[in-house]
Amino acid sequence: MKTTNYKNMYYPPGGILMWILIFLELFTFGIAIIVLVASSKENLEAFKTSATHLNTTYGAINTLFLLTSGFFMATSLHFFKRNNLKKAKLYLNLTILGGILFLFLKSVEYHEKIALGYVLGYDTFFNFYWLLTAFHVIHVLVGLVILTSLKKSIKKGKTLLEDFEASAAFWHMCDLIWLLLFPVLYLLF
Protein backbone atom coordinates (compact mmCIF):
# COMPACT_ATOMS: atom_id res chain seq x y z
CA MET A 1 0.00 0.00 0.00
CA LYS A 2 1.18 3.52 -0.84
CA THR A 3 2.55 5.35 2.19
CA THR A 4 2.97 9.07 2.87
CA ASN A 5 6.13 10.84 3.95
CA TYR A 6 4.90 12.09 7.32
CA LYS A 7 8.13 14.02 7.90
CA ASN A 8 6.90 16.57 5.38
CA MET A 9 5.31 19.39 7.37
CA TYR A 10 2.30 19.47 5.04
CA TYR A 11 1.50 15.75 5.40
CA PRO A 12 1.01 14.85 9.08
CA PRO A 13 -0.71 11.46 9.66
CA GLY A 14 -4.37 12.12 8.85
CA GLY A 15 -3.66 15.12 6.60
CA ILE A 16 -2.99 18.80 7.24
CA LEU A 17 -6.66 19.83 7.08
CA MET A 18 -7.60 17.27 9.71
CA TRP A 19 -4.82 18.52 11.99
CA ILE A 20 -5.90 22.13 11.52
CA LEU A 21 -9.40 21.02 12.55
CA ILE A 22 -8.01 19.07 15.52
CA PHE A 23 -6.08 22.09 16.79
CA LEU A 24 -9.09 24.37 16.33
CA GLU A 25 -11.21 21.95 18.37
CA LEU A 26 -8.51 21.62 21.03
CA PHE A 27 -8.23 25.41 21.31
CA THR A 28 -12.02 25.77 21.56
CA PHE A 29 -12.37 23.15 24.30
CA GLY A 30 -9.16 24.31 26.00
CA ILE A 31 -10.35 27.90 26.29
CA ALA A 32 -13.80 26.80 27.52
CA ILE A 33 -12.20 24.56 30.19
CA ILE A 34 -9.90 27.39 31.32
CA VAL A 35 -12.93 29.72 31.59
CA LEU A 36 -14.68 27.00 33.66
CA VAL A 37 -11.76 26.81 36.10
CA ALA A 38 -11.51 30.63 36.23
CA SER A 39 -15.26 30.84 36.95
CA SER A 40 -14.85 28.46 39.87
CA LYS A 41 -12.74 31.09 41.68
CA GLU A 42 -15.88 33.20 42.15
CA ASN A 43 -17.58 30.48 44.20
CA LEU A 44 -15.33 27.49 44.70
CA GLU A 45 -17.53 25.85 47.33
CA ALA A 46 -20.56 25.87 44.98
CA PHE A 47 -18.43 24.28 42.25
CA LYS A 48 -17.16 21.63 44.66
CA THR A 49 -20.69 20.82 45.79
CA SER A 50 -21.98 20.58 42.21
CA ALA A 51 -19.04 18.43 41.14
CA THR A 52 -19.90 15.88 43.85
CA HIS A 53 -23.20 15.29 41.99
CA LEU A 54 -21.24 13.87 39.05
CA ASN A 55 -20.63 10.13 39.00
CA THR A 56 -16.85 9.66 38.79
CA THR A 57 -17.27 5.94 38.08
CA TYR A 58 -19.33 6.72 34.95
CA GLY A 59 -16.65 9.17 33.86
CA ALA A 60 -13.83 6.66 34.46
CA ILE A 61 -15.68 3.85 32.63
CA ASN A 62 -16.36 6.19 29.71
CA THR A 63 -12.65 7.04 29.64
CA LEU A 64 -11.91 3.31 29.38
CA PHE A 65 -14.48 2.94 26.57
CA LEU A 66 -12.87 5.73 24.55
CA LEU A 67 -9.28 4.63 25.21
CA THR A 68 -10.17 1.03 24.25
CA SER A 69 -11.96 2.29 21.16
CA GLY A 70 -8.88 4.38 20.28
CA PHE A 71 -6.66 1.31 20.68
CA PHE A 72 -8.92 -0.65 18.30
CA MET A 73 -8.86 2.25 15.82
CA ALA A 74 -5.06 2.32 15.77
CA THR A 75 -4.99 -1.47 15.38
CA SER A 76 -7.54 -1.33 12.55
CA LEU A 77 -5.39 1.21 10.67
CA HIS A 78 -2.35 -0.99 11.29
CA PHE A 79 -4.07 -3.94 9.57
CA PHE A 80 -5.45 -1.75 6.77
CA LYS A 81 -1.93 -0.57 5.93
CA ARG A 82 -0.92 -4.24 5.63
CA ASN A 83 -3.87 -4.96 3.32
CA ASN A 84 -5.45 -7.28 5.90
CA LEU A 85 -8.96 -5.94 5.29
CA LYS A 86 -10.70 -8.68 7.27
CA LYS A 87 -8.92 -7.74 10.50
CA ALA A 88 -9.15 -4.03 9.67
CA LYS A 89 -12.95 -4.38 9.47
CA LEU A 90 -13.09 -6.45 12.65
CA TYR A 91 -11.20 -3.83 14.66
CA LEU A 92 -13.18 -1.02 13.03
CA ASN A 93 -16.38 -2.69 14.24
CA LEU A 94 -14.91 -2.91 17.74
CA THR A 95 -13.99 0.79 17.52
CA ILE A 96 -17.58 1.64 16.65
CA LEU A 97 -18.82 -0.56 19.51
CA GLY A 98 -16.61 1.40 21.94
CA GLY A 99 -18.17 4.65 20.71
CA ILE A 100 -21.70 3.26 21.06
CA LEU A 101 -20.98 2.08 24.62
CA PHE A 102 -19.64 5.55 25.44
CA LEU A 103 -22.84 7.14 24.15
CA PHE A 104 -25.00 4.62 25.99
CA LEU A 105 -23.35 5.33 29.34
CA LYS A 106 -23.44 9.06 28.65
CA SER A 107 -27.20 8.77 27.99
CA VAL A 108 -27.67 6.96 31.32
CA GLU A 109 -25.70 9.71 33.05
CA TYR A 110 -27.69 12.47 31.31
CA HIS A 111 -30.95 10.73 32.23
CA GLU A 112 -29.96 10.60 35.90
CA LYS A 113 -28.90 14.24 35.94
CA ILE A 114 -32.16 15.37 34.32
CA ALA A 115 -34.22 13.25 36.75
CA LEU A 116 -32.44 14.90 39.68
CA GLY A 117 -32.96 18.38 38.23
CA TYR A 118 -29.31 19.12 37.42
CA VAL A 119 -30.20 20.54 34.04
CA LEU A 120 -28.80 23.39 31.96
CA GLY A 121 -29.38 26.55 34.01
CA TYR A 122 -29.16 24.80 37.41
CA ASP A 123 -25.89 26.60 38.21
CA THR A 124 -22.66 27.73 36.52
CA PHE A 125 -20.93 24.36 36.97
CA PHE A 126 -23.76 22.43 35.36
CA ASN A 127 -24.02 24.98 32.55
CA PHE A 128 -20.39 24.18 31.70
CA TYR A 129 -20.97 20.45 32.24
CA TRP A 130 -23.88 20.31 29.79
CA LEU A 131 -22.34 22.55 27.14
CA LEU A 132 -18.92 20.89 27.17
CA THR A 133 -20.06 17.27 27.36
CA ALA A 134 -22.91 17.73 24.86
CA PHE A 135 -20.52 19.39 22.40
CA HIS A 136 -18.18 16.43 22.88
CA VAL A 137 -21.05 13.97 22.38
CA ILE A 138 -21.80 15.67 19.05
CA HIS A 139 -18.19 15.02 18.03
CA VAL A 140 -18.51 11.35 18.99
CA LEU A 141 -21.75 11.08 16.98
CA VAL A 142 -20.07 12.65 13.93
CA GLY A 143 -17.11 10.29 14.45
CA LEU A 144 -19.43 7.28 14.47
CA VAL A 145 -21.04 8.44 11.21
CA ILE A 146 -17.57 8.82 9.66
CA LEU A 147 -16.48 5.35 10.87
CA THR A 148 -19.70 3.73 9.63
CA SER A 149 -19.19 5.36 6.24
CA LEU A 150 -15.58 4.12 6.27
CA LYS A 151 -16.78 0.60 7.02
CA LYS A 152 -19.11 0.71 4.02
CA SER A 153 -16.36 1.97 1.73
CA ILE A 154 -14.06 -0.87 2.87
CA LYS A 155 -16.79 -3.35 1.96
CA LYS A 156 -16.90 -1.81 -1.53
CA GLY A 157 -13.08 -1.89 -1.70
CA LYS A 158 -12.90 1.85 -2.42
CA THR A 159 -11.04 3.09 0.65
CA LEU A 160 -7.92 5.22 0.27
CA LEU A 161 -5.27 5.19 3.00
CA GLU A 162 -5.60 8.98 3.34
CA ASP A 163 -9.33 8.62 4.05
CA PHE A 164 -8.72 5.90 6.62
CA GLU A 165 -6.02 7.96 8.35
CA ALA A 166 -8.17 11.10 8.40
CA SER A 167 -11.12 9.17 9.87
CA ALA A 168 -8.85 7.62 12.49
CA ALA A 169 -7.41 11.04 13.38
CA PHE A 170 -10.93 12.45 13.87
CA TRP A 171 -11.85 9.54 16.14
CA HIS A 172 -8.69 9.95 18.21
CA MET A 173 -9.50 13.67 18.52
CA CYS A 174 -12.65 12.64 20.44
CA ASP A 175 -10.31 10.76 22.82
CA LEU A 176 -8.06 13.79 23.22
CA ILE A 177 -10.95 16.14 24.01
CA TRP A 178 -12.35 13.69 26.57
CA LEU A 179 -8.91 13.37 28.19
CA LEU A 180 -9.04 17.14 28.81
CA LEU A 181 -12.67 17.20 29.94
CA PHE A 182 -12.73 14.20 32.27
CA PRO A 183 -10.14 15.31 34.88
CA VAL A 184 -11.40 18.89 35.06
CA LEU A 185 -15.12 18.14 35.28
CA TYR A 186 -15.06 14.93 37.33
CA LEU A 187 -11.88 15.00 39.40
CA LEU A 188 -10.46 18.50 39.86
CA PHE A 189 -13.06 20.01 42.19
Next chain:
Amino acid sequence: MKNKYTITYLVLLVLTSTTAVFSNIFSGLKAISILILILSALKFLLVAFNFMELKKAHLFWKVLLLIYLSVFVGVISVIF
Protein backbone atom coordinates in the same frame (compact mmCIF):
# COMPACT_ATOMS: atom_id res chain seq x y z
CA MET B 1 4.03 -2.13 15.67
CA LYS B 2 0.86 -3.76 16.99
CA ASN B 3 2.76 -4.57 20.16
CA LYS B 4 3.52 -0.86 20.55
CA TYR B 5 -0.21 -0.12 20.55
CA THR B 6 -0.86 -2.82 23.16
CA ILE B 7 1.84 -1.43 25.47
CA THR B 8 0.51 2.11 25.01
CA TYR B 9 -3.01 0.90 25.79
CA LEU B 10 -1.87 -0.87 28.97
CA VAL B 11 0.02 2.22 30.14
CA LEU B 12 -3.12 4.29 29.47
CA LEU B 13 -5.17 1.91 31.61
CA VAL B 14 -2.65 2.09 34.46
CA LEU B 15 -2.59 5.91 34.29
CA THR B 16 -6.41 6.08 34.27
CA SER B 17 -6.63 3.81 37.32
CA THR B 18 -3.91 5.77 39.10
CA THR B 19 -5.70 9.04 38.41
CA ALA B 20 -9.00 7.65 39.75
CA VAL B 21 -7.32 6.28 42.91
CA PHE B 22 -5.48 9.56 43.60
CA SER B 23 -8.62 11.63 43.16
CA ASN B 24 -10.62 9.39 45.52
CA ILE B 25 -8.02 9.07 48.27
CA PHE B 26 -6.48 12.55 48.28
CA SER B 27 -9.35 14.70 47.03
CA GLY B 28 -9.17 18.41 47.89
CA LEU B 29 -5.39 18.76 47.84
CA LYS B 30 -4.12 21.23 45.25
CA ALA B 31 -0.94 19.22 44.66
CA ILE B 32 -3.03 16.14 43.84
CA SER B 33 -5.22 18.16 41.48
CA ILE B 34 -2.11 19.28 39.60
CA LEU B 35 -0.78 15.70 39.59
CA ILE B 36 -4.11 14.51 38.12
CA LEU B 37 -3.77 17.14 35.38
CA ILE B 38 -0.20 16.07 34.63
CA LEU B 39 -1.20 12.38 34.44
CA SER B 40 -4.04 13.29 32.10
CA ALA B 41 -1.63 15.32 29.96
CA LEU B 42 0.61 12.24 29.79
CA LYS B 43 -2.34 10.17 28.56
CA PHE B 44 -3.09 12.87 26.00
CA LEU B 45 0.47 12.68 24.69
CA LEU B 46 0.42 8.86 24.53
CA VAL B 47 -2.74 8.92 22.41
CA ALA B 48 -1.43 11.70 20.15
CA PHE B 49 2.10 10.37 19.66
CA ASN B 50 1.43 6.62 19.54
CA PHE B 51 -2.18 6.04 18.45
CA MET B 52 -2.29 9.05 16.09
CA GLU B 53 1.33 8.43 15.09
CA LEU B 54 2.26 12.07 15.59
CA LYS B 55 5.77 10.96 16.52
CA LYS B 56 6.30 10.23 12.81
CA ALA B 57 5.19 13.74 11.87
CA HIS B 58 7.26 16.85 11.22
CA LEU B 59 8.72 18.53 14.33
CA PHE B 60 6.34 21.49 13.86
CA TRP B 61 3.26 19.43 14.78
CA LYS B 62 4.92 17.81 17.78
CA VAL B 63 6.13 21.15 19.16
CA LEU B 64 2.74 22.77 18.53
CA LEU B 65 0.96 20.04 20.49
CA LEU B 66 3.49 20.19 23.34
CA ILE B 67 3.13 23.99 23.55
CA TYR B 68 -0.67 23.68 23.58
CA LEU B 69 -0.64 21.09 26.36
CA SER B 70 1.95 22.95 28.45
CA VAL B 71 -0.05 26.19 28.25
CA PHE B 72 -3.29 24.33 29.07
CA VAL B 73 -1.88 22.53 32.14
CA GLY B 74 0.14 25.58 33.20
CA VAL B 75 -2.76 28.04 33.05
CA ILE B 76 -5.14 25.71 34.90
CA SER B 77 -2.53 24.94 37.57
CA VAL B 78 -1.97 28.65 38.15
CA ILE B 79 -5.59 29.77 38.28
CA PHE B 80 -6.99 26.75 40.17
